[in-house]
Amino acid sequence: MSLIEFIDVSFESGNDKILDHISFIAEEGDYISIVGPSGSGKTTLLKLCNHLISPTYGTILYNNKDLNEYEPTELRKKIIYCSQIPCLFPDTVMDNIKFPFQIRGLKTDMEKISKIFSMFKMSTDYLSKRVNVLSGGEKQRIALIRALLFKPEILLLDEVTSALDPENTKIVENIIVSLNKENTAIFWVTHNPEQSRKFANKLLYIEAGKIKSLEVLK
């Protein structure tokens, strides 16, 4: 079943065509690797899916309904974007981790938090640390933990292992694969050729704002 559908979507800024009339369908349970040269429009595509930006032409459907018809805050509980440079509040790790509970009007669940930290093989001692003392790789993992506390329908990942060592990259990849098995659709922008083909069922190749191919891998 169609989960996200781009129908003739363009994104322009001034005279620049950043995405140029692209159309594709992502289905439930898809794991799509998005690849292409630097500046080809990959991040722009992810931001459109999350309604952080809007198409200047064309339509995006989510569950067969125009993305514009969803209330952005509600949409972003279901479609979560993790940027390459983690976007964390400049407070403690705990302040960041509490956020997904707060926006849902829920009490912070320490058991749930401990469980997810252990999945990432991270100590909960990080909770009291301030974000500004964390390394780039630690920030990437904290942002992922925050994104995964409540299972998204679609997870948009933008080079989220770029600052991680091979061991932590493997841990993150395994977590993402398990999540995909539980039916979360994954869109993963990566410059790592091995990572792009290992787990995905589709490979979307973008060049100069156009889709050059959508290869079915499995």
Ligand SMILES: Nc1ncnc2c1ncn2[C@@H]1O[C@H](COP(=O)(O)OP(=O)(O)OP(=O)(O)O)[C@@H](O)[C@H]1O
């Ligand atoms: N809002 C905007 N206004 C103007 N130009 C933009 C805007 N957003 C992106 N661009 C430009 O569009 C192009 C595509 O950007 P985008 O970040 O989507 O590329 P990318 O494929 O993700 O690149 P990378 O692999 O380097 O992260 C770039 O040249 C960028 O500078």
